[in-house]
Amino acid sequence: MRLLVVEDEARLARALRRGLTADGFTVDVAGDGVSGLDRALTGQYDAVLLDVMLPGMSGYEVVKRLRAEDSWVPVMMVSAKDGPYDQADGLDYGADDYLTKPFDYVVLLARLRALLRRQSDPRPPVLSHGGVSLDPATREVTLDGHGVSLSRREHELLEFFLRHPDRVITKSELLDRVWDARGAYDPNTVEVYVGYLRRKLGAGLIETVRGSGYRLALLR
């Protein structure tokens, strides 16, 4: 279980890291709102412990932006404020639970566990473009509603395209990111697989940009 602790008070951050590590979690610490948001978006965390009073960007703002970016990682807010309306605010911005300082470590742990227990099965959002949609969770791909069966490579290639629309993608980038090795393969391999996808999903989906690479067709 990986946790991100966003807390600027160094003493408290150290204590939390020590305690939570001892209880079996892997803990990363961020010291301000901006880097906290950044790491929460890029790292694969099971939960985020988020202070409200932070330099740079408040905890409210962080959780709001997380939700705006479609990240549904469970967030527990921690604050020295204890007025009832503050609590309601934090929850309405999208936090999942709320704890006021000073808090008892036992309580933190129990609520953290409750949070992880009920949010154990988050679902990544479905990617779609035109009539094509791809569900990363079920590995299901549909074209205009009917299922299409793709091999593993085909699926990963399509997923990469769908995650980077509005951009030309070079063959060497694809070999790097989808095939995991730039030098080992012939660029023609990419051409072959783009051909497979076109055959299964329609020739118009992926456009060739001669001399540069490919990009998803613009929607009409």
Next chain:
Amino acid sequence: MRLLVVEDEARLARALRRGLTADGFTVDVAGDGVSGLDRALTGQYDAVLLDVMLPGMSGYEVVKRLRAEDSWVPVMMVSAKDGPYDQADGLDYGADDYLTKPFDYVVLLARLRALLRRQSDPRPPVLSHGGVSLDPATREVTLDGHGVSLSRREHELLEFFLRHPDRVITKSELLDRVWDARGAYDPNTVEVYVGYLRRKLGAGLIETVRGSGYRLALLR
């Protein structure tokens, strides 16, 4: 949204019913632990507001028995006690959130909404999918109404699949969660057991996702 309020203080119960009804909930009230447990088990509630100090059976006991009966309805505990260990106790018995008296109605409402939001997918006591159903309490499995006898491993594997529909499950995840040890077993073991389940429950139930793992077949 249907709520069950288990509270013996008549004044507070009336106030809660009035407020929550005004906010759009359908509210039932139980006055003691035994009838509260009974109604929570039989009625289809979206959440339960549960006092700790109750005549007959304490709130702790109620939530413990609910969970033992595999009822995963969201439970918010309410208590006059406010020591940290009491909170931890309630959460460890399986409550999802905890509120101490006296509480602000705005806070109650916000946390209740947060609770309902994240637990929008309560687990039904009996798992079923297509013609297959599995009762975790009795360990009974039926296919189109007739009983099927499964060994322990087969049962646990099936239960894991049924608890995670709409998702691809990798062999290493299964070894981790059903076999309790990732490294110790051959991935082929999983293939063998999937084969057993298919033989007993029909080949169509579990689909192979080549290169990734397995998933429950989509229902038509």
Next chain:
DNA sequence: GGGGGTGCTGTGAGTCCGCTGAGAACCTGT
């Protein structure tokens, strides 16, 4: 309109993955 370069596609070989039957080891109840 010709030529070079770039991309597309049919063919096929080798590899990898998943399925299955057989059987050894173990556990459990009689």
Next chain:
DNA sequence: ACAGGTTCTCAGCGGACTCACAGCACCCCC
């Protein structure tokens, strides 16, 4: 001790997948 059931490994098979190759089509520039 024995029988029956269960768990897991192993080896072989068949098919899906991956990828290289080679020839062809197309585009662009001259």
